[in-house]
Amino acid sequence: MRLATTTTAAFIVCCSAALLVLPTAAQTHTFKYKETNNAYIYEAKPGDFFQFFLGDPQFHFPCVPENTDCKKQCTNSGTVCESRYANKVQVQSIGALTQQLTARGFRPRSIIMNGDLTDFGQDFELSEFKSQWFMDSQLGGMKIYPGLGNHDIQNTVDHKNCKQNECADRMLSFFIDNLERHLKIRPDYQVYQDAAGKWYYGSFAYSWNECSPTNPSQCVHFVQLNNYPSYSRTIEAYPKGRWTVMSALNWLQRDLAQNQQHPVVVNFHRFDTEFSDADRASFRSIISNKSNRVLGVFFAHNHSGYGVRHEEYWCINGRYVPLLYSGSVPGNNYLLVRFTGDYRTISIVESHHVTGSGYTNVYPLQMKTGSC
Numbered sequence: 001m002r003l004a005t006t007t008t009a010a011f012i013v014c015c016s017a018a019l020l021v022l023p024t025a026a027q028t029h030t031f032k033y034k035e036t037n038n039a040y041i042y043e044a045k046p047g048d049f050f051q052f053f054l055g056d057p058q059f060h061f062p063c064v065p066e067n068t069d070c071k072k073q074c075t076n077s078g079t080v081c082e083s084r085y086a087n088k089v090q091v092q093s094i095g096a097l098t099q100q101l102t103a104r105g106f107r108p109r110s111i112i113m114n115g116d117l118t119d120f121g122q123d124f125e126l127s128e129f130k131s132q133w134f135m136d137s138q139l140g141g142m143k144i145y146p147g148l149g150n151h152d153i154q155n156t157v158d159h160k161n162c163k164q165n166e167c168a169d170r171m172l173s174f175f176i177d178n179l180e181r182h183l184k185i186r187p188d189y190q191v192y193q194d195a196a197g198k199w200y201y202g203s204f205a206y207s208w209n210e211c212s213p214t215n216p217s218q219c220v221h222f223v224q225l226n227n228y229p230s231y232s233r234t235i236e237a238y239p240k241g242r243w244t245v246m247s248a249l250n251w252l253q254r255d256l257a258q259n260q261q262h263p264v265v266v267n268f269h270r271f272d273t274e275f276s277d278a279d280r281a282s283f284r285s286i287i288s289n290k291s292n293r294v295l296g297v298f299f300a301h302n303h304s305g306y307g308v309r310h311e312e313y314w315c316i317n318g319r320y321v322p323l324l325y326s327g328s329v330p331g332n333n334y335l336l337v338r339f340t341g342d343y344r345t346i347s348i349v350e351s352h353h354v355t356g357s358g359y360t361n362v363y364p365l366q367m368k369t370g371s372c
């Protein structure tokens with residue numbers, strides 16, 4: 001199955017006010033699928049459904065060096081230009097691919113964003129994140145399920161540029177407010193009021209189901225654990241409030257026990273040495289419960305990574321469970337995942353802007369299947 005579905009994408013470059021690299025007339029995408037006899041999207045069956053995964057919109061962070069398109073558009077104009085450019089084309093690419101899939105009866109269910117919405121939780125960063133991703137009509141109101149990453153919370157704690165931890169406070173407030181208001185999801189936390197103010201206490205993890213529009217019993221249970229599953233920290237942001245972010249492992253165990261009827265996809269932001277060996281072992285043991293069926297573990301953080309990380313799979317209950325980079329905005333790549341009826345495999349499409357060409361390439365990644 002080696003489709004090269006090639007899509008042309010015209011670029012808009014958005015930059016600092018002083019520098020407009022390309023005219024905005026070049027806004028429309030045209031898609032030219034290079035048909036092969038095994039087209040990934042065409043072989044989708046009624047009942048299958050698609051999801052987007054990505055990481056690190058991270059306003060404002062430079063593009064990865066290999067994203068030479070981005071570098072070229074922003075020569076001498078720096079980080080803000082690069083970040084705006086990368087986010088802009090990512091939204092365009094996803095918007096256009098969504099139209100293409102919708103025309104075939106497969107409107108993707110939602111976008112899962114695995115952390116680092118901002119670089120430092122600053123007001124102007126969050127505002128720009130919201131306007132580029134939440135108010136862009138190209139996405140047609142598609143729901144976005146965000147997680148928080150180390151840049152949104154961890155890195156900003158007790159930092160001189162965030163007085164009274166206003167950065168983490170802003171991101172956590174935005175996070176719970178957005179989930180409750182727009183997605184009608186209450187993440188795992190409680191609020192206590194004491195003399196000093198409000199104390200928000202919990203793992204802030206959440207979960208929800210996405211189901212096939214034609215077969216409502218064919219669903220996948222998605223879990224979002226934010227930074228990393230065992231991250232814990234108390235963040236003093238008085239007078240606004242105090243936030244205690246607890247490890248999400250206990251919550252995960254309860255959530256999985258309550259949701260056994262559908263296969264599970266686990267999301268968080270960083271899967272690196274901060275996630276200790278002992279905590280990893282607990283995490284792995286929780287998701288290995290025979291009552292559940294985990295399809296994959298998705299994370300981000302590495303801006304150059306997309307797809308199965310270093311060919312890593314965990315063998316869980318006799319099945320390969322891939323550990324996957326979701327792709328990143330600074331790298332201008334992301335994953336489109338098709339959840340199939342038998343759930344034996346998840347199929348993955350990589351899409352990234354090919355340097356200098358104005359193309360988005362979409363093609364399936366090879367996944368290890370079968371028993372282990």
Ligand SMILES: *[C@@H]1O[C@H](CO)[C@@H](O)[C@H](O)[C@H]1NC(C)=O
Nearest residue numbers: 253256257285286289290291
């Ligand atoms: C596995 O799931 C069952 C059923 O939900 C639960 O009773 C049990 O405690 C779980 N085991 C572990 C190790 O989490």
Ligand SMILES: *[C@@H]1O[C@H](CO)[C@@H](O)[C@H](O)[C@H]1NC(C)=O
Nearest residue numbers: 302303304305306309310325
């Ligand atoms: C990030 O991903 C790239 C591409 O897969 C890989 O070469 C690199 O080693 C990764 N970096 C880390 C720190 O894992």
